[in-house]
Amino acid sequence: MGANRHMSVDSRGRYTPEAAGETMPGSEGPAGSRSHNLISTRRGSLMQEPVLVLNATYEPINVTAVRRAMVLMLKGVAQAEEMHNAEVHSAAHAHKVPSVIRLLAYRHIPQQSRALSRKNILLRDRNTCQFCVRVFPSSELTLDHVMPRSRGGRSTWENLVACCYRCNNSKGDRTPEEAGLKLARKPRPFTLHTSRQLMRLIGHRDERWRKYLFY
Ligand SMILES: [Zn+2]
Numbered sequence: 001m002g003a004n005r006h007m008s009v010d011s012r013g014r015y016t017p018e019a020a021g022e023t024m025p026g027s028e029g030p031a032g033s034r035s036h037n038l039i040s041t042r043r044g045s046l047m048q049e050p051v052l053v054l055n056a057t058y059e060p061i062n063v064t065a066v067r068r069a070m071v072l073m074l075k076g077v078a079q080a081e082e083m084h085n086a087e088v089h090s091a092a093h094a095h096k097v098p099s100v101i102r103l104l105a106y107r108h109i110p111q112q113s114r115a116l117s118r119k120n121i122l123l124r125d126r127n128t129c130q131f132c133v134r135v136f137p138s139s140e141l142t143l144d145h146v147m148p149r150s151r152g153g154r155s156t157w158e159n160l161v162a163c164c165y166r167c168n169n170s171k172g173d174r175t176p177e178e179a180g181l182k183l184a185r186k187p188r189p190f191t192l193h194t195s196r197q198l199m200r201l202i203g204h205r206d207e208r209w210r211k212y213l214f215y
Pocket of ligand 1: 129130133164165166167
């Protein structure tokens with residue numbers, strides 16, 4: 001079950017801003033970097049735990065990491081709605097760690113900004129190769145363009161699927177039909193439903209997310 005969790009961190013071991021939505025305010029830039037350094041902790045992994053981000057209206061819009069959630073709180077951009085039973089320590093203070101935060105000002109989230117990323121495609125497809133229908137660790141999966149890029153296939157939610165290396169090799173630069181392969185199911189476009197599903201998968205171990213995601 002750790003697999004889902006690890007899928008959502010980037011190469012630096014952080015939850016990426018686009019985990020389930022779009023870039024959050026204060027996520028980039030020198031100010032953010034400085035704030036990050038205010039919090040030093042030996043519990044590095046705790047700082048990477050996922051935090052559900054709610055809009056001012058309590059609509060779930062994103063998943064971020066504890067580290068950035070705390071930066072948003074320190075900047076007064078967000079406030080904690082639910083807390084973990086854990087603390088991190090900076091030089092002078094103990095800080096309670098949030099599990100769910102809420103933005104204090106409403107942000108309009110355009111649907112098309114929803115992140116298309118390897119980890120989100122793998123989450124959507126539940127780490128299952130869409131051709132041989134076997135489950136693999138993320139490291140053993142690649143993304144396949146159903147209609148190959150060389151033939152004008154685009155990188156979209158509808159044209160990308162999780163695929164094991166073996167199936168990817170045997171498919172090559174062909175369509176599934178030409179390669180004698182069959183898709184387990186038609187790749188779904190990104191919708192609000194997908195977004196909620198991804199957030200549930202990321203937060204399935206945290207009961208405190210449930211009431212915001214309705215499951
Ligand atoms: Zn396969």
